[in-house]
Amino acid sequence: MALIGTICKIHNNIFTLIDTNKKELLAYKRKTIKNPTVGDQVEYESSSQENLITKILPRKNLIKKPLLANIDFVFLVVAIADPDYSFYIIDSFLSYYSHLKVTPVIIFNKNDLSNDAQKQKLKLYDKLGFTCFFLSALSLSKEEKASIFKLINNKTIAFAGNSGVGKSTIINQLFGENFIRTGAISEKTKKGKQTTTQTILYYNLEHNCFLVDTPGYSMIDIETLKDAPIDKLFPEFLNLNDQCKFDNCKHLTEPQCAIKQATQNGEISPSRYDSYLKLIDELKKLKPKY
Ligand SMILES: Nc1nc2c(ncn2[C@@H]2O[C@H](COP(=O)(O)OP(=O)(O)OP(=O)(O)O)[C@@H](O)[C@H]2O)c(=O)[nH]1
Ligand SMILES: [Mg+2]
Ligand SMILES: [Zn+2]
Structure with a gap:
């Protein structure tokens, strides 16, 4: 057998x-x-x-960057500061996971380094229906740990996000000191000294979960989205899609576009529409006739 x-x-x-x-x-x-x-x-x-x-055995899903199979949740870690975040990078990761049928959970980390105004801007993702945590990996409360553990019981989760955002630190805080080595950012170069270099899956007995620490990636593998219907990957566009004048509206320069109107009247966040345009632009570079 x-x-x-x-x-x-x-x-x-x-x-x-x-x-x-x-x-x-x-x-x-x-x-x-x-x-x-x-x-x-x-x-x-x-x-x-x-x-x-x-x-x-047959895969439930496959992420290309980092290469990983059968993930239930991706914890997309974003530092509110140090390193700075970009809406475009957050939105492209979210679209990428949506296309790959992997559920993202967003962890906005390094709250100790940010002010309320910065946090407020990111509440956008809460409103869009994504599960979000705002925390400081260096001082995780019992309640914060409990709500994360509740989510990951019996699951396979991967931590993703740019280098230095705190993925390994969060894993260590959740699962014990030195579970995984973390890097100290050198003040001079701002580059991680002991950054994670390998994709490794760990098993945690207490919560019966598998978790993956991954090396930091600053950008998605855009090729994966080359045939994807990008507008369908933005949840707030979905209700409005059929209200555009043209059935095949790409929400770019077409007249009477419901998505553009919603962006102008504030229903859709301008940063999200911007990210949509940038993604389309990046894809055009790959495929001339997008
Ligand atoms: N101020 C502050 N620093 C943090 C926080 N979380 C992590 N750090 C620091 O940020 C640096 C990078 O953390 P890591 O956990 O190594 O980051 P990583 O995402 O695993 O980075 P890579 O392995 O390079 O992808 C370390 O010096 C941490 O101590 C936080 O909430 N607040
Ligand atoms: Mg790391
Ligand atoms: Zn449109």
Whole structure:
């Protein structure tokens, strides 16, 4: 009978698996197995010499950047300050996850470094219906921890977001000191010194969850969106889409566009419409006839 495990780390074609008893083991893969990915559920054979992955089980989803399979929630970590955030980057990540059918949860971190006005601007995402946390990883309250734990029980979650936003710090605060190494930002270069370099899936027994710390990515893999209906990835556009004059309205220069009107009268946030335009622009660079 085939054994089943989850890939939690890949290094030089050696795979660290967590088996169904939550024990770690090392495995190779059969040559015919293509592109196993962290998060994959696999079948493997075990002999006295080695463990050999023989099959990748069907994936629930696949994120390309960072490469990860079978994620229930992505915790998109955004620092309110240091490093500065950009609406466009937040919106492109949210559109990307929506397209990949992965549910995002937004953690606005480093609240200790920000003022109320900055926070207020980001409340936009709460109103759009995204699950949001505003916190400081360095001083997480019991209540904050409890509400995060409630969400992640029995789930596989990945922490994503730019380098230095506090992904590893949050994981350490939730799951214990030094669970994962964090980097101290060098004041001179503002570059993480001990930044996460590998995508690794960890198992946490107490909350029966798998979690992935990922290296920081500043931008999505835009290619993934090249055939996506971008306007359908902005939830606040959805109710208005059919009110545009033209059925095939792209909400760019067309007359009597309900999306543009809603942006002008403040129903849609200008930063969101801007992000929409920028995404379309970026995609045009890939595909001349968008
Ligand atoms: N002031 C403040 N600093 C924080 C907070 N959270 C994290 N930091 C600091 O920010 C720096 C970067 O944190 P990390 O957790 O290493 O960031 P990361 O997102 O894992 O970064 P990469 O691994 O490079 O992708 C560290 O010096 C942390 O101590 C916070 O809430 N407030
Ligand atoms: Mg890190
Ligand atoms: Zn329109």
